[in-house]
Amino acid sequence: MANYQxxxxxxxxxxxxxxxxxxxxxxAIKRFGRLAAINVNSRKVVFYFSYLVIYLIxxxxxxxIWGVQLEDFAVFxxxxxxxxxxxxxxxxxxxxxxxxxxxxxxxxxxxLGDRIRILDADFDWTGVVEDIxxxxxxxxxxxxxxxxxxxxxxxxxxxxxxxxxxxxx
Numbered sequence: 001m002a003n004y005q006x007x008x009x010x011x012x013x014x015x016x017x018x019x020x021x022x023x024x025x026x027x028a029i030k031r032f033g034r035l036a037a038i039n040v041n042s043r044k045v046v047f048y049f050s051y052l053v054i055y056l057i058x059x060x061x062x063x064x065i066w067g068v069q070l071e072d073f074a075v076f077x078x079x080x081x082x083x084x085x086x087x088x089x090x091x092x093x094x095x096x097x098x099x100x101x102x103x104x105x106x107x108x109x110x111x112l113g114d115r116i117r118i119l120d121a122d123f124d125w126t127g128v129v130e131d132i133x134x135x136x137x138x139x140x141x142x143x144x145x146x147x148x149x150x151x152x153x154x155x156x157x158x159x160x161x162x163x164x165x166x167x168x169x
Contacts, residue, residue, distance in 0.1 A: 010065050018058040025050050037111050038132075045101045045134040097135040100151035104132060110159060118149065119158035125149075126162075 026047065033043040063073060104110060110129060116139070117126040127141035137149045 007065055007067075011062060014058060014061055014065065018054060021054055022051060025054065033105075037113075038105060039112055041134075042101065042105050042132050045098065046105050049098075049102060094135070096152040097150055100155045101132070101134050103155055104137075104151060108155075109161060110137075110154070115162040117160045117162065118154075119160060 029043055029046055029050065032038075033040075060073075064070075110116065110132075112129055112131065114129050115127065116129060117124075125139065125141055125147055127139045127145075127147065129137060130140055130146075131138040132151070135151060137151055137154050139147045139149065141147055
């Protein structure tokens with residue numbers, strides 16, 4: 001037992017640090033979401049993605065603390081990434097929609113309640129943004145239709161924003 005005291009102590013510190021980091025990241029995302037008027041459902045995608053990254057980094061550090069050989073770990077990670085790569089390639093639209101949702105969350109000026117027009121040659125959609133989820137943008141058009149647009153298309157198409165928060169006034 002005496003041989004593992006250092007590893008146990010560092011593991012406890014790592015767990016405490018991971019919990020603290022998750023708390024800090026969660027608070028930062030909540031603050032940014034409130035300031036940018038982003039709804040709770042859109043924030044969940046970013047929460048889950050950030051938790052995944054933090055946990056993966058923590059698990060990697062934990063394996064290094066407990067003496068897993070770097071060569072063995074590299075082979076394991078290459079295998080996992082190859083399997084994930086094949087899986088994500090097979091489900092490319094799902095991955096692109098999730099990525100587009102994260103981009104919309106952090107850097108796109110589009111917000112809930114905005115009156116917009118999707119600039120597309122095939123469709124003439126003008127209306128108010130009702131919700132943005134992990135996969136879709138929900139819009140109520142001026143003629144009363146409910147339109148659901150995949151978030152990856154929202155990133156690809158041009159969007160004209162007429163009124164910020166049209167639903168408020």
